[in-house]
Amino acid sequence: MSGFDNVNSDFYQTSYSIDDQSQQSYDYGGSGGPYSKQYAGYDYSQQGRFVPPDMMQPQQPYTGQIFQPTQAYTPAAPQPFYGNSFEDEPPLLEELGINFDHIWQKTLTVLHPLKEVDGSIMNETDLAGPMIFCLAFGATLLLAGKIQFGYVYGISAIGCLGMFCLLNLMSMTGVSFGCVASVLGYCLLPMILLSSFAVIFSLQGMLGIILTAGIIGWCSFSASKIFISALAMERQQLLVAYPCALLYGVFALISVF
Amino acid sequence: MATAAMAYGSSIASHGKDMVNKELHRFVSVNKLKYFFAVDTAYVAKKLGLLVFPYTHQNWEVQYNRDVPLPPRQDLNAPDLYIPTMAFITYVLLAGMALGIQKRFSPEVLGLCASTALVWMVIEVLALLLGLYLATVRSELSTFHLLAYSGYKYVGMILSVLTGLLFGSDGYYVALAWTSSALMYFIVRSLRTAALSPDSMGGPSSQQRVQLYLTLGAAAFQPLIIYWLTFHLVR
Numbered sequence: 001m002s003g004f005d006n007v008n009s010d011f012y013q014t015s016y017s018i019d020d021q022s023q024q025s026y027d028y029g030g031s032g033g034p035y036s037k038q039y040a041g042y043d044y045s046q047q048g049r050f051v052p053p054d055m056m057q058p059q060q061p062y063t064g065q066i067f068q069p070t071q072a073y074t075p076a077a078p079q080p081f082y083g084n085s086f087e088d089e090p091p092l093l094e095e096l097g098i099n100f101d102h103i104w105q106k107t108l109t110v111l112h113p114l115k116e117v118d119g120s121i122m123n124e125t126d127l128a129g130p131m132i133f134c135l136a137f138g139a140t141l142l143l144a145g146k147i148q149f150g151y152v153y154g155i156s157a158i159g160c161l162g163m164f165c166l167l168n169l170m171s172m173t174g175v176s177f178g179c180v181a182s183v184l185g186y187c188l189l190p191m192i193l194l195s196s197f198a199v200i201f202s203l204q205g206m207l208g209i210i211l212t213a214g215i216i217g218w219c220s221f222s223a224s225k226i227f228i229s230a231l232a233m234e235r236q237q238l239l240v241a242y243p244c245a246l247l248y249g250v251f252a253l254i255s256v257f
Numbered sequence: 258m259a260t261a262a263m264a265y266g267s268s269i270a271s272h273g274k275d276m277v278n279k280e281l282h283r284f285v286s287v288n289k290l291k292y293f294f295a296v297d298t299a300y301v302a303k304k305l306g307l308l309v310f311p312y313t314h315q316n317w318e319v320q321y322n323r324d325v326p327l328p329p330r331q332d333l334n335a336p337d338l339y340i341p342t343m344a345f346i347t348y349v350l351l352a353g354m355a356l357g358i359q360k361r362f363s364p365e366v367l368g369l370c371a372s373t374a375l376v377w378m379v380i381e382v383l384a385l386l387l388g389l390y391l392a393t394v395r396s397e398l399s400t401f402h403l404l405a406y407s408g409y410k411y412v413g414m415i416l417s418v419l420t421g422l423l424f425g426s427d428g429y430y431v432a433l434a435w436t437s438s439a440l441m442y443f444i445v446r447s448l449r450t451a452a453l454s455p456d457s458m459g460g461p462s463s464q465q466r467v468q469l470y471l472t473l474g475a476a477a478f479q480p481l482i483i484y485w486l487t488f489h490l491v492r
Contacts, residue, residue, distance in 0.1 A: 162346075169287075169294040170339070235297040239339065246346060257357065 103129040110186050113222045125178035130185020137188060140195040141255065151254055159247040160184055166243060171231040179230070184247070187223035190215045191248060195255040203256045212252050220244035293338035293401055295328040303333055304340060308412050309436070311443040317450050326397075334447065338401065341408020348374065348411045351418055355490040358422070374411075377482055381407045385475060392467040398448075406444060410479050413440050414487050421491030429491045437480035444479065448472045 106129060109115070134156065138149045164180045194215045197203065203212060224241035233240065307314055320332045329337040352370045356362040385403050413436030421429030449472060
């Protein structure tokens, strides 16, 4: 298990260009040769992502030796260096980029549709929360006897793509696909409530229609609220809410029928 | 080597994205397309009202700002693509729902409905382009303008289908007649002034006549296509 995989796995995902690597092969410790210039340097600031200031590393090649734990190396700045040994590896969730606190905050934002939303919460696009919600939606549909994971994924993919094109055309600043998918996935949460109701009693009566309409309105209202504040679009909330309502309407159709 | 693979994957992804963007920009000018989506809620509401009741609107001229047409936010007469796109998607979903109510629904039928409507739209836009080209009419109407004007009929289609579902076959025919005449009036009034560029005062009168015939032909085509695409939903 090479320890060098851990160097880049801090919480804010970064990537380094493959050109920095001049030598691809590992030199395993049989002959114990020097492990020269494996990485030319880590330039965190190139990619324009979130860079916490304490993570900036100077451009220094790592000239330690693999599998020789007694080799002395000095990191140039005091920073959390994830070394070779097992105990120094970052926790799994941090490595995967799943932060339960952020997921919970965004969920609360969706659940309180009348609260003012801050536009910056969507700056880090995480797809872990939406994935959980999609799976939960499929699971509640399964409980009601409808095995339709394929439709759920297909419709969400097409819907996300359509919303992405529309929002890019309608807003002044562009929007990334991950942001659109993340917002739409989080606002799927009330739909899970609807499909869990469908397990208990059938939604095809008048009460079911009113409940469905209310939940579609709730989902699309919170989705459009987040989009409007994140993209600074003025006087267009209803225009953004309508395609979201169409998308969630299709999900509701799956739940009801 | 996981991080190396991830970096390679992300560089491949960004390379692919650049390639897609380049190809897309060769066919579609995104800035020109953005003009048609610069709408706000007030414009959409007024335009929908205009599509249903155009008889009292006085001024149909598209306003210009130093030879550049004003975006739809600031000019009610400017065409937009938001309403046609949303109306098309709503029409497809409504068709699926109507067929579902009649117990004739299956996902293939939805795709069939969508592709039929799309093909008729493409045929109409191509026919209009051909007509404009053959008549050597010099006008400001680009493909997107024609797409917008031929997409406004979906609003009428949705209204007809809804009325038909709520009030039965008679309601459907009444709504069909009303929306068809409103749409014909709307298209004739809009295209008559939109087809003329702002600095020309009409050109030779034979050209003007051909333009008029084209506009009338396009308008007369609308009720036929509305009927053709909706009657099987309101059986």
